[in-house]
Amino acid sequence: MQAQIGIHALGLAIPRRYVDMEALARARGVEPAKYTQGLGAREMAVAEPGEDTVALAALAARRALAASGIDRERLGLLIVGTETGVDHSKPVASFVHGLLGLPQAMRVYDTQHACYGGTAGVMAAVEWIASGAADGRVALVICADIARYGLRTPGEPTQGAGAVALVIANDPALLAIDVGVSGAASSHVHDFWRPLGRREAQVDGHYSVQCYLDAVSTAYRGWRRRAIDRGLIAATGGLASERLARLCYHVPFCRMARKAHVQVRRCDLEDAGAPWEAEVEDAAALVAHGVQVEPSLGLCARIGNIYTGSLYLGLAGLLDAQAGSLVGQRIGLFSYGSGCTSEFFSGVVAPDAAAQIAAANIAEILAARERITIPEYERIMVLPPTAPLVPWPSNASDAGDFRFVGVSNHQRQYAGR
Numbered sequence: 001m002q003a004q005i006g007i008h009a010l011g012l013a014i015p016r017r018y019v020d021m022e023a024l025a026r027a028r029g030v031e032p033a034k035y036t037q038g039l040g041a042r043e044m045a046v047a048e049p050g051e052d053t054v055a056l057a058a059l060a061a062r063r064a065l066a067a068s069g070i071d072r073e074r075l076g077l078l079i080v081g082t083e084t085g086v087d088h089s090k091p092v093a094s095f096v097h098g099l100l101g102l103p104q105a106m107r108v109y110d111t112q113h114a115c116y117g118g119t120a121g122v123m124a125a126v127e128w129i130a131s132g133a134a135d136g137r138v139a140l141v142i143c144a145d146i147a148r149y150g151l152r153t154p155g156e157p158t159q160g161a162g163a164v165a166l167v168i169a170n171d172p173a174l175l176a177i178d179v180g181v182s183g184a185a186s187s188h189v190h191d192f193w194r195p196l197g198r199r200e201a202q203v204d205g206h207y208s209v210q211c212y213l214d215a216v217s218t219a220y221r222g223w224r225r226r227a228i229d230r231g232l233i234a235a236t237g238g239l240a241s242e243r244l245a246r247l248c249y250h251v252p253f254c255r256m257a258r259k260a261h262v263q264v265r266r267c268d269l270e271d272a273g274a275p276w277e278a279e280v281e282d283a284a285a286l287v288a289h290g291v292q293v294e295p296s297l298g299l300c301a302r303i304g305n306i307y308t309g310s311l312y313l314g315l316a317g318l319l320d321a322q323a324g325s326l327v328g329q330r331i332g333l334f335s336y337g338s339g340c341t342s343e344f345f346s347g348v349v350a351p352d353a354a355a356q357i358a359a360a361n362i363a364e365i366l367a368a369r370e371r372i373t374i375p376e377y378e379r380i381m382v383l384p385p386t387a388p389l390v391p392w393p394s395n396a397s398d399a400g401d402f403r404f405v406g407v408s409n410h411q412r413q414y415a416g417r
């Protein structure tokens with residue numbers, strides 16, 4: 001039997017400040033239900049300049065390695081998936097490698113394709129191990145980003161920031177990935193992009209939703225065909241997507257996951273020759289969404305979009321809430337990167353998942369945050385990205401974090417403690 005490969009441990013890092021979405025809606029003269037129900041957002045992480053992509057990535061990685069119990073000398077590969085890097089040439093991965101003092105004898109690089117960059121890293125790591133090239137070593141994949149659309153833009157309530165680091169290894173303690181069983185979909189579209197030199201993304205919001213739905217249809221169908229061929233799910237007797245205990249989608253805002261799930265069910269129905277009756281099916285999809293998707297949205301609703309890490313934030317929230325009851329069950333995962341490329345894949349929850357996810361201390365990390373007012377959020381948003389040298393905030397509770405402290409001789413400087 002082939003050894004299992006997948007996500008062994010996970011570490012989360014988020015900014016220490018957040019805003020309440022009802023307060024943001026009121027400040028923008030918008031009915032709060034539009035943000036809380038229409039988009040599904042409760043809170044949104046706010047990163048200050050010291051909490052840049054590198055600082056968040058390094059903290060998440062340190063936490064993942066601590067939770068993994070794996071000797072860092074076994075690391076052979078470090079990949080950071082990001083679309084908000086800090087240099088045109090030097091990868092975020094290189095900064096993280098230095099900040100954590102990781103072994104010299106390893107491969108270190110970034111991957112980029114909008115929010116898909118993290119999954120590009122996960123797939124490269126899994127296939128590196130499956131090919132035998134890893135030779136017993138393990139990989140660290142970090143998904144880290146700061147999502148910015150700007151004040152008073154339609155995208156404003158879908159911002160966020162954070163990093164999820166994943167240790168990818170044989171005999172994983174969290175999720176064994178179905179290696180080689182995935183479906184991809186790509187198209188050259190301008191739904192969301194960020195021209196060189198700009199901090200804020202450009203986005204054609206409603207078109208981006210449609211691009212996501214087109215992509216999930218093709219990617220899901222590709223996965224479904226391979227999953228049936230490999231005997232992972234039955235070809236007949238009900239909707240194929242209902243064979244998955246849970247589904248985690250890329251979550252730019254929580255309501256997008258519901259739209260995606262309706263689309264996946266529609267693919268199943270139409271491909272089986274059944275008519276799509278919107279009213280009947282929307283009601284059925286709502287029930288299915290409540291069981292199969294909603295449990296993965298708790299963390300996303302409190303942090304916002306973290307781009308590359310968004311899918312894995314959903315996975316972390318799901319396992320934190322339900323790992324004990326999902327052992328041995330298959331979950332589907334959909335990663336979408338604007339531009340666009342995407343992948344639907346799956347994995348089986350490992351027997352030790354509940355104990356392993358507890359080591360990520362997710363509730364404690366969330367509880368350490370500070371809620372800020374809308375004027376304070378607006379002040380932070382217009383700070384220049386090259387932060388002045390500022391002291392650690394007096395309420396900083398994490399003794400293991402990192403901080404961008406400024407630029408010297410064109411080199412970014414970090415403090416860690």
Ligand code: CAA
Nearest residue numbers: 031033034037038039154155158205206208209212252338
């Ligand atoms: N009560 C309840 N619901 C309400 C409401 C109210 N008072 N008012 C409005 N709503 C609902 C609307 O009906 C709508 O729901 P449906 O889509 O289900 O109909 C929802 O709230 C949003 O309303 P609008 O469409 O009018 O909102 P908007 O025009 O301001 O823009 C957006 C929404 C397009 C998502 C915008 O926030 C945006 O551009 N966000 C950034 C782009 C994005 O996230 N795209 C997602 C796909 S691309 C991707 O996934 C990659 C990535 O990470 C960026």
